[in-house]
Amino acid sequence: MSQVAESAETDGSTGAGSAGxxxxxxxxxxxxxxxxxxxxxxLDVPSGSFFALLGPSGCGKTTTLRMVAGLETPTSGSIAxxxxxxxxxxxxxxxxxxxxxxxxxFPHLDIYENVxxxxxxxKRKDVxxxxxxxxxxxxxxxxxxxxPAQLSGGQQQRVALARAIINRPEVLLLDEPLGALDLKLxxxxxxxxxxxxxxxxxxxxxxxxxxxxxxxxxxxxAVMNAGHxxxxxxxxxxxxxxxxxxxxxxxxxxxLIEGTVRGRDGEDxxxxxxxxxxxxxxxxxxxxxxxxxxxxxxxxxxKVLIAEEGQVIDAPGNSIPGGVxxxxxxxxxxxxxxxxxxxxxxxxxFEQNTGRRRLFAKxxxxxxxxxxxxxxxxxxxxxxxxxxxxxxx
Amino acid sequence: MTEVATQPPEARERRKLTGYxxxxxxxxxxxxxxxxxxxxxxxxSLYDPEGSILTGYDMTWAFGNYVTALQDYWPPLFRALxxxxxxxxxxxxxxxxxxxxxxxxxxxxxxxMLVLVIAxxxxxxxxxxxxxxxxxxxxxxIVDTLQFLNxxxxxxxxxxxPFAVIAGLTYNFLxxxxxxxxxxxxxxxxxxxxxxxxLYARPIVGFFxxxxxxxxxxxxxxxxxxxxxxxxxxxxxxxxxxTQTRVIGAVIQSLFTDANDFAIAGALxxxxxxxxxxxxxxxxxxxxxxxxx
Ligand SMILES: Nc1ncnc2c1ncn2[C@@H]1O[C@H](COP(=O)(O)OP(=O)(O)OP(=O)(O)O)[C@@H](O)[C@H]1O
Ligand SMILES: [Mg+2]
Numbered sequence: 236m237s238q239v240a241e242s243a244e245t246d247g248s249t250g251a252g253s254a255g256x257x258x259x260x261x262x263x264x265x266x267x268x269x270x271x272x273x274x275x276x277x278l279d280v281p282s283g284s285f286f287a288l289l290g291p292s293g294c295g296k297t298t299t300l301r302m303v304a305g306l307e308t309p310t311s312g313s314i315a316x317x318x319x320x321x322x323x324x325x326x327x328x329x330x331x332x333x334x335x336x337x338x339x340x341f342p343h344l345d346i347y348e349n350v351x352x353x354x355x356x357x358k359r360k361d362v363x364x365x366x367x368x369x370x371x372x373x374x375x376x377x378x379x380x381x382x383p384a385q386l387s388g389g390q391q392q393r394v395a396l397a398r399a400i401i402n403r404p405e406v407l408l409l410d411e412p413l414g415a416l417d418l419k420l421x422x423x424x425x426x427x428x429x430x431x432x433x434x435x436x437x438x439x440x441x442x443x444x445x446x447x448x449x450x451x452x453x454x455x456x457a458v459m460n461a462g463h464x465x466x467x468x469x470x471x472x473x474x475x476x477x478x479x480x481x482x483x484x485x486x487x488x489x490x491l492i493e494g495t496v497r498g499r500d501g502e503d504x505x506x507x508x509x510x511x512x513x514x515x516x517x518x519x520x521x522x523x524x525x526x527x528x529x530x531x532x533x534x535x536x537x538k539v540l541i542a543e544e545g546q547v548i549d550a551p552g553n554s555i556p557g558g559v560x561x562x563x564x565x566x567x568x569x570x571x572x573x574x575x576x577x578x579x580x581x582x583x584x585f586e587q588n589t590g591r592r593r594l595f596a597k598x599x600x601x602x603x604x605x606x607x608x609x610x611x612x613x614x615x616x617x618x619x620x621x622x623x624x625x626x627x628x
Numbered sequence: 629m630t631e632v633a634t635q636p637p638e639a640r641e642r643r644k645l646t647g648y649x650x651x652x653x654x655x656x657x658x659x660x661x662x663x664x665x666x667x668x669x670x671x672x673s674l675y676d677p678e679g680s681i682l683t684g685y686d687m688t689w690a691f692g693n694y695v696t697a698l699q700d701y702w703p704p705l706f707r708a709l710x711x712x713x714x715x716x717x718x719x720x721x722x723x724x725x726x727x728x729x730x731x732x733x734x735x736x737x738x739x740x741m742l743v744l745v746i747a748x749x750x751x752x753x754x755x756x757x758x759x760x761x762x763x764x765x766x767x768x769x770i771v772d773t774l775q776f777l778n779x780x781x782x783x784x785x786x787x788x789x790p791f792a793v794i795a796g797l798t799y800n801f802l803x804x805x806x807x808x809x810x811x812x813x814x815x816x817x818x819x820x821x822x823x824x825x826x827l828y829a830r831p832i833v834g835f836f837x838x839x840x841x842x843x844x845x846x847x848x849x850x851x852x853x854x855x856x857x858x859x860x861x862x863x864x865x866x867x868x869x870x871t872q873t874r875v876i877g878a879v880i881q882s883l884f885t886d887a888n889d890f891a892i893a894g895a896l897x898x899x900x901x902x903x904x905x906x907x908x909x910x911x912x913x914x915x916x917x918x919x920x921x
Contacts, residue, residue, distance in 0.1 A: 306822050326825040327834075339823040343841045352837075356828035398827070 256317040257282040257438065258303065258406050263312035265298050272298045274462040275312065280406070280440055280455070282317075285432050287449035288442045290459030291485070291622070296442040297336065299459075300408045303440070304333045316405050327356075332399035336410040338391050340383035346370070346394050347379040353402040369401045372431065389420045396428065400435055409441045413448065425452055446486050450474070458482050460622065474535075478521045480613050483533050485622030490539065490582045491531040491613070498526040504612060508532050509578040513553040513610065520612040529615035537585040538609040541574060544600045554604035558582070560595050570594060574603055673894030681888050693895035701879050701896060708875035709903070711790070712859035715797035716805075719854045720847065722798070723805035727846070728839075730806075731813035745806050757796055757867050764792050764868065788870040796864035804853040812846025813839070848915050856904055876900055 260278040264271070273295040280286045288296050301307035303314055305326030313322045321329050332353070340349050350369055354362045370376045373393040383391055392412060399407055412428070413421045429452050432439050443449050449456045450470040457467040458481070466473060466482045474486055483489035494508035502517035504524050513532060522530045544556065561581060562573035572584040572595060582603060586592065595601060671687050677696065679685035698705075730741045748756055764770060764786040771787075774780035786792050816839060824834035862877030876896065883893035 304826055306825065326822075327828045327830055331826075333823070333826045335819055335823060337819070339817065339819040341820060341823070341838060343838075352824070352829075353827040356833060402827070 257284075258440065259315045259317075260299075260303070261313045261315070263299070263302060263314065264310045265295070265302060265307065266310045272462055273302070276462075276464060278457060278464060278467075280438060282405075282438050283436055284454045285429070285439045285441065285452060287453035287456045288440060288459055289444065289446055289449040289456055289485075291444055294459045295462040296444075296459060297410055300333065300410050300440065300442055303406065304331055304408055305329050306333075330402075330405040332402050332404040332407055334395045334399050334407070334409040334412045336412075336414060338383075338395040340391060340394055340398070342383055345380050345382055346375060346386070349383065349394055350397045350401055352398060357402075365401060369397045372400075372434070373397045388416055389424060392416065392424060393427070396431065400431065400437065403435070404437065406438045406440060409439060411443055412441070413443070413445075421448070428452065450486070458485060460485075475609075476519050476611055477533070478613070479621070480531060480533075480617040480619055481622035483611070483613065483622070484620070488536055488583060489533045490536060491533050491619050492576075492580060492582075493615070494530055494532045494612075496522065496524055496526055496528045496530055496612075499524060503607070506530060506532055506612060508553075508555070509576070511553070511555045514607040515610050515612045516608055519608075519610065522612055522614050531613040531615060531617070531619060533611045533613055534605050534609060536571070536583040537569075537587075538605050539582060539584045539603055540605065541572060541584055541586070541595060541601045541603050544602055546602065553607055553610065554602060556602045558601045558603050560597055560599045560601060563595065563597055565594070574601060576603075669894055669897055671894075672890050673898045675891035675894065677889075677891045679891065685890060690891065693891045694899060697892050697895040697899060700892070701876065704874050704879050705876045705896070705900065705903075707873070708859050708862075708865075708877065708900075709907075711794055711797060711865070711873075711875065712855050712861075715794050715801060715858050716851050716855040718794070718798040719802050719805040720851060723802055723809055723850060724843075724847075726802075727806050727809035727813050730810055731816075732818070742807075742810065745803050745810075748803065753800065754863065757800065757863055760792070760796050760799065761787060761867055764795070787868065788873075790869065790873055792868035793865050793873050796868045797858045797861065800861075800864065801854040801858050804857070805850040808849040808853060809843065809846040812843045816842045844915060848912060851911075852908060856908070859904060860900070 258278070258280040260276050263273060263276040263278075265273040276299060288299065290296055298307060302309050305321070305324060309322060313320055315321065316330065321331075341352065344352070347366060347370070351362050351366045354365060359365070367376070370379055373396060375390060375393055375397065378386060378390060383394065386394065392415075395412065396409075409428075413424050416424060425448055428439075428441075441449070441452060450473075453470060455467065456470050456473055458465045458473065460481050466478045473482060477483040477486065477489070480489075480491060483491065492508055494506040494513070497505040497507050497512060499505070499517075500514070503514045504517060504520040504522075506513050506515060515532065520530075522528060541558070541560075555576065557577040558574040560572055561575045562571075564571045567588070569588055570586050572586065573581045574584055575581050584603065672685075673693055674687055674689050674691065675693070676686045676688040676690055677693055726745070730738055730745075734741050762768060766785050766787060768787075771780060771785060774786075775782060775784065780786075786795075820838055820842070821834055824838045825831075829837055860877050862875050862881060865873045865875040866878055880893050880896050880900075883889045883896070887893075
C-alpha cells in the first residue's frame with residue numbers, strides 16, 4: 236500500500252498529465268446482448284502507479300480496457316481521468332494509449348513511422364528527435380527502417396510499447412502485452428517494461444492472467460473475476476490476506492478448511508476447526524463472525540509446519556494432531572507434502588530445504604501447526620474451489 | 629549446410645524434377661493457346677498490305693502497317709482507352725464503397741452480398757448489355773424521369789451517347805473491381821483501424837493512413853481486371869453507343885471478318901496490346917506495389 240502512495244506522490248513532479256490524478260471507473264458496466272461482460276466496476280488507479288488487472292480468461296479484462304480506450308461504449312457508468320469525464324470522448328481525443336494484445340503494428344509502415352504515427356496525427360513539432368529518443372529507450376535504433384514483419388516477437392513488442400509511450404498518455408493500457416512471448420523472453424520483458432515505466436513515470440494499467448507477472452510488476456493488483464473486482468491492493472497484502480476464496484486460490488495456493496465460528500475473543504475470532512479451536516486475527520476474518528456460522532479457515536502451504544507426532548512445535552496457537560503424510564514431492568529448494576487430516580481432507584504443505592529438518596516419509600504420522608496471524612477466515616457461502624486451476628499458465 | 633548434406637542427393641534431384649512435372653500441363657497449355665496464336669498475330673501484323681483473299685498473303689516484314697494503322701485508326705484507339713479509363717475510375721469509386729461496406733459493415737449478410745455481386749454472371753454479357761438498352765431507351769423510365777425533372781431536355785437522350793457506353797462498361801466490369809477489393813479489405817485486421825483511432829487518427833485520417841494503403845493490392849488488381857477488358861470491349865460501344873462511339877475492338881473485328889484486311893487488323897491488335905502493357909507496367913510501378921501483387 237505504501238508503494239502506491241509513494242508513486243502517487245512522485246507523479247506530481249513528472250507532470251505526466253494536466254489532470255494528473257489517476258483513472259477512475261464508476262459503476263462501469265458492459266452488456267453484450269444478454270451477456271454482461273463487466274458488472275458495475277469501481278476502480279481507482281492512482282496517477283503514476285503500475286496497476287495490474289489480473290483475472291482468468293473471459294473475465295472482462297479486455298472489455299474494461301477497451302472501454303477506457305474508447306473502443307467500446309459502456310452500457311452504463313462513467314470513466315474519468317482526474318476530474319475530466321471521458322466516458323463519451325472519442326478514442327482519438329483521449330489522452331490514453333493502448334499496447335494491443337497482438338501488438339497491431341501497421342504492417343505497411345516501417346518501425347520509425349509506426350512509432351511516429353501518434354505524434355504526426357497530432358502535428359507535433361520535433362517528431363524526429365522524439366522518435367529517435369524513443370527508439371533509443373527501447374533499444375531499436377538499428378531497426379528503424381525495417382517493417383514490423385521483419386522483427387522478432389520481442390522486438391515487435393517493444394515497438395508496440397514505444398508507439399504508445401511516445402505520446403505520453405495520462406494512462407497507458409497494456410492488454411496482455413507479453414502473452415505471445417515464450418517464458419524466458421517474458422521474464423526479461425517484464426523487467427524491461429517495469430524499467431521503462433519507472434523512467435517515463437506514466438500510469439500503466441497492465442492486464443494479465445499470469446499472477447506471477449502481476450505480482451512482480453505491479454504496485455497495485457486488482458483481481459477480477461466474472462466481470463467484477465474481487466479484491467484490490469498491494470501484491471503482498473492480496474497474497475497474505477485474501478478476502479475471498481477466489482483470490483485465495485487464484486493467487487498462489489491455499490488450504491481451505493471448514494470450521495464453525497465459536498465467537499469473538501477481543502479482536503480475534505475463535506473457530507472450531509474439526510475439533511481443534513483455532514484463533515484468527517480480526518482483520519483477517521472476512522465473515523460476520525456470529526457464533527455458529529460456518530466458515531473457511533485458510534492457510535498458505537508455506538505457512539504450515541509439520542512435525543513428528545506429539546513433538547512440541549515452535550508455533551503458539553493453532554496446532555492440529557493426527558495427520559498422515561500421503562505424498563512427498565522433493566523439488567530441490569523445497570519439499571511439498573500432502574498430509575491427510577483426521578477429517579479426511581488433504582492439506583498441502585511446503586517446507587524450505589534448509590537442511591535443518593529431516594524429510595518426512597510417506598505414511599508417517601505427523602502434527603501440523605501454524606501461527607494464528609497467518610491464517611484467514613472466509614465466507615462459507617463461497618465456493619471452496621473457486622479460482623483453482625483457472626490460471627492457464 | 630549440414631541439413632542439406634544429410635539429405636541423399638538423389639532425393640533432392642527428384643524433388644526438383646517434381647516441380648517441373650507440375651509445371652508441364654500449364655506450360656503446354658500456354659504454348660498451344662498463347663504463344664502459337666501470339667506468334668501468328670505478330671506474323672499477320674507484318675503481312676504485305678497488298679495481299680487479299682484472292683492473291684493470298686505474304687509475310688514481308690511490312691512494318692509500315694503499324695504506321696498506316698495508327699494514322700487511319702487513332703481516334704477509335706484513344707476513344708477505347710478513354711472509355712476504359714473513365715469506366716475503371718467509376719468502377720473504383722463505386723466498387724470501393726461497396727466492397728468496404730461488404731467487408732466491414734455487412735456482418736452476417738456478407739456472403740449473401742457477395743453472391744449478389746456475382747449474380748449478374750448467371751446471365752450472358754450480351755443479354756445484360758441489351759437490357760441496359762431498354763433501361764436507357766428513349767421511352768425508358770430513366771429518360772422519362774430525367775425529362776420530368778428537367779435535367780434532360782425534351783429531345784435529350786441517353787441511349788446512343790458516350791454516357792451510355794461508359795455506364796454499360798462500368799456496370800459490366802464492376803464485379804471484377806469489387807471482388808479483389810473485397811478480398812484485400814476483408815484481410816485487414818480491424819484492430820489496425822482501432823490502433824489508428826487510439827493513436828489520434830480521426831476516422832477519415834485513419835482511412836487514408838491505414839485502410840487505403842493496406843487495400844492497395846486490391847485496388848491495383850481490380851483496376852487492371854477492369855481496365856484491360858474494358859479497353860478491348862466493343863459490345864457496349866456497339867449496343868449502347870452510336871457511330872461516333874466506335875472503339876478499336878469493333879474496328880479490329882470488322883477488319884478481320886468483313887474487310888479481310890488481316891495486316892492492318894493484326895497491326896492494330898499489336899498496338900493495342902503494347903499500349904495496354906506499357907500502361908499497366910507504368911501503373912504498377914507508380915503504385916509501388918510490385919511486391920504486393
Ligand atoms: N463483441 C463481443 N460480443 C459478445 N461478447 C463479447 C464481445 N467481446 C467480449 N465478449 C465476451 O465478454 C467476456 C469478456 O471478454 P474479454 O475479452 O473482456 O475477456 P478477457 O478477460 O480479456 O479474457 P482473455 O484473458 O481471454 O483475453 C467473454 O465472455 C467474451 O465472450
Ligand atoms: Mg483479453
